[in-house]
Amino acid sequence: MTHLGMGALRTRKAAALAAVAAASLALAACSGGGGSTDETTSATTGPSAAESGEVSWWGWTPDTPVAERYIAEFNKEYPDIKVTYRNFENVDFRNALAPALDSGEGPDVFDLSPAGGSPDTWGPYALDLAPFAEEVLGADWESKFGANYVRQLSDSEGRVVSLALGGMAAGFVWINQDIFDEAGAEVPTDYDSWVAACDKITAIGKKCFTMGAGGEDTFPTEMFHSVANSVDPAFFLKAAVGDARWDDPEGIATLEIFKMLKDDGIIADNVLDAGQYPLANEEFMKGEAAMVQMGFWYTQYSGAESCLSAMESAGVSNPECFVQLPAEFPDVAGNGNGSEYFGEVDYGLAINADSANIGPAKTFIQWMTMSEAGQQNVANALDLLPSLGGVAPNWDNITLVDQEVQQPAIEQLIDDSNATTQSRQWQTSEDTLDAIVLAIQQVFDPTINMSIEDIAAQLQESSVPSTVGVE
């Protein structure tokens, strides 16, 4: 055996040490990792509301200026709680939130919507807020919120994982009245009048209806829902929960109308270039398009100030606000009805159960969701329908671009939106939403030669019926 010498021995030891270190690192990580089925935070409700501290809030909505207004109002009552808001684009939000919450570096408060099963996806990270709500609002606290809001924000085990900030409605369109006036066009009420209006609008060099259906965002499902409502008001929700098939005649009729809308030029050629945000939002806000389908949250851009900042964000250097008004969805199917409005709670605020700032977080969401001052703020922002019943916008504090024309239209919109009975995304699974987007992209893409029947059949196959809210 050769004599190895000190040098080699040291090398051997070092190698062994390295192996042990690596192995122990691996084992240590092993023991801590893995998905756990251990207890969630159902038992604890955390510390009680505190009057000072810091709170970080993440959401895809509201816009940052709106959030900062909320926070400024909040700080009038609670000056010692510092709230920082971080805004994300729709798709980016859920992509960013998941790793943040998993890593333990997540926000203290985050938006949580009823859409696509979110309460079950994000619920395990959130505190059950039912005891807190009862503490603040009393035993009948559930009835104080808008219809069904509490249920829509509870997970399958009945934990109330977020408290409703406000509701949302969709199924209508927004028009740029200035373009309509300039083109001499009438607001369309059915398919033929829509084609006629578009002719006049494109004649003055503007786009008629802007829509973005590219990418991964699920906005196109709103259009699908509206068109389906025009075909048969009961169809969409029945298919969403599996009581009807997406390739039933109503489903096929819906997709065929999409094709017609594109072929007849109502929906433009660049619809697949990008998603609704930024494509449709920018085109409408730049004043290049006469119509866009957006929900109640777009009401805020009727405000004189919000309109300017939205136009600036869209890239207009010296913005001049236009008059935007809501309009009913045209009767595209020819069955005598446009689209019923559909709505539900838009989102609520959830508290991260791992947060170190649960006390001040509770104060913040109590003010936002359960106090009249906070909810008045929500009403005035014209972004959400207040979730706490009985709060209406204080028009003395709100300046619209054209108060005379827009105020009555918005008041009507609020009343109609509060009366919705059809849910929006609460009872549609995420898989179904994705499948609808795919189907729409297949209909719009001129290079895909699938028949409508095949597209509908694929939609039916890829969709997953929702079990949410089904007795």
Added chain:
Amino acid sequence: MAILARSAGSLNSNPGAKRGGWPRPGAAHLVPGGLKWILPGFILSVGLIYYSIIYSGYLSFFDWPGGRQEMTAVGSANYLEAFADPVFWTAIRNVLVYFVVIFTVQVVGGIAFAAALHSKVYLANIYKIIIVVPVVVAPATMAPAHIEVWQTNGTFNTILRAIGLGAWTQGWIGQSTTSLLVIIMAGCWGAIGFGFILYFAAIGQIDPEIIEAARIDGAGNVRLLASIVLPGVRSVTFSLGILNFMTALKLFDGPWLLTQGGPAHSSEFLGTMIYAETAGSSRNLGYAAALSIILLVLAVGVSIAIQMRSREKSPTGARKRKAKVANDV
């Protein structure tokens, strides 16, 4: 084998020599001499990276929506789902097409520009800057620019109309047949510059005497390129082959920023599929892990294949040479 033979020979020939210090060649062949220097990196590498790989492998046999939701054991269902998923095969096809095109463009463009700029060219430095700038531009910065160019009302269509090819205008980004093309164009833009940097350096290493000799023998530029330059930069070409394949396999930021894998999944890559499965709300981390393992297997397999190909082509067996030296001693 050859190394052992050599070290045994050296020990036998110097029985009395006291070799102090470390490490003695004879003993050190099993443990590399610089181990204590690479120890920190080694621990990090083995501890972190290989642990992650093994954990991903473990995870791929489960369905797991992530976070605090339940993990359900599903055996090899995730792999079967991947192989049965037409989107997966679209992604594989896209990876291969991207690799072939980018690699070809990079090699051809890189060598062409490098050879051209090695000859006497006026304002050579300006050209070098222009060629290399795309390499340093971050994907997130170049994506909006490319969208501006390729969108339906974008620059490219405007140019086509201006030169009378209006019939060719289409929604390049928003069509399943051309979405991959847009991503490849965006990739080519930076690829040529990178190839240029490597080839420029490699061509500079070629012995100028060989080139002189070839010129004296009457070789023209093209013959010079084909017979002297190309073989001389072969190692760079093989390295670029491996690099490009790895890039194509992992590709994410370009496709995600430009098309998000759409429309209708036509421009999906393995990278975008894994991301969508990891970060969306209807995610299954087990499926994402399975896709990652498939990616790993492909990466390692192709690396080995390319390495073996490059070794076959070396002029003489390097090992044989070493054995001769040992026998002489």
